[in-house]
Amino acid sequence: MAPRGGAENESERLEGEALDLLIELARLDEKIDLAEETKYKRPRELEQQTRAVAAQQKKVDEAHEMVVAAKKRIDALNVESQGHEAEIKRLEGQLFSLKTNEEFNAMKHQIKGREEKNEQVQDRILELMMALDELEDRLKAETEALEDERKLLAEEERRTQEDLARAETRIKDLGAKREELAAKLPADLYQLYQSVRTRRGGVGLAHVEGDICKGCDTGLLPQIVARLAARHLETCPHCDRILYL
C-alpha cells in the first residue's frame, strides 16, 4: 500500500468520526421509530378488543332473543292448553244431560279427541321447557363471557393509555438527543442520511458483512470494502444507504 499523507489521514479521521455519530443517530432513529410504531399500533389493538366486546354482545343479544321467543311460545301453548281444558270441562258438563246412548258416545269421543290434542300440547310444552333450560344456560355463559371481554377491554384501555404516554415521553426524550447529535454532523452528510432514509423505508444506514450490503443483500466491490475498512464514507451503489463495517 502506498504511504499516505497527513491530509488523507485527517480526512479518514473526520469521516470515521462522522460515521460513528451517524451510527449513533441511526440507533436513536430506530428507537424513535419503534416508539412511533407503538403509538400507531396500540390504538388499533384496542379497536380489536372493542370489536371483540361488540361481537360478544351480539351473541348475548341473540341468546336473549331465543330465550324470549321460547318463553313466548310456551305461553302461547299454555293458553292453547287452557282452552282445551275449558272445552273438555264444558263438554263433560253436558255429558249427563244427553238423552241417547249415541249422543253420549259421540260426546265421549269428542272429549277424548280434545284430551289427545291437549296431551300433544303438554308434551310440546315439556320439550320447550327443556330447550329453554339449555337456552338460559347458554345466555348465562354468553353473558359471563361478555363480562370477561369487558374487563379485558377496560384493562386494555388502561394499558393503552400508559403505553401511549410512555411512547410520547420516549419520543420527546429521544428527539432531544437526536437534535443534539444531528447538530454535530456535517450538514451534507446529515442531508444525505435523511434523504436515503426517506427513500429507503426509514433506514439510512446499512451494515456490511463480508462484502455484502445487509441493507439490500447485494455484493460490494472490493474497492468499496477496502475504503470502508479505512473508515471512509461510502454508499451502497444498489440501495444508496451509507455503509458501515
Ligand SMILES: [Zn+2]
Ligand atoms: Zn445496499
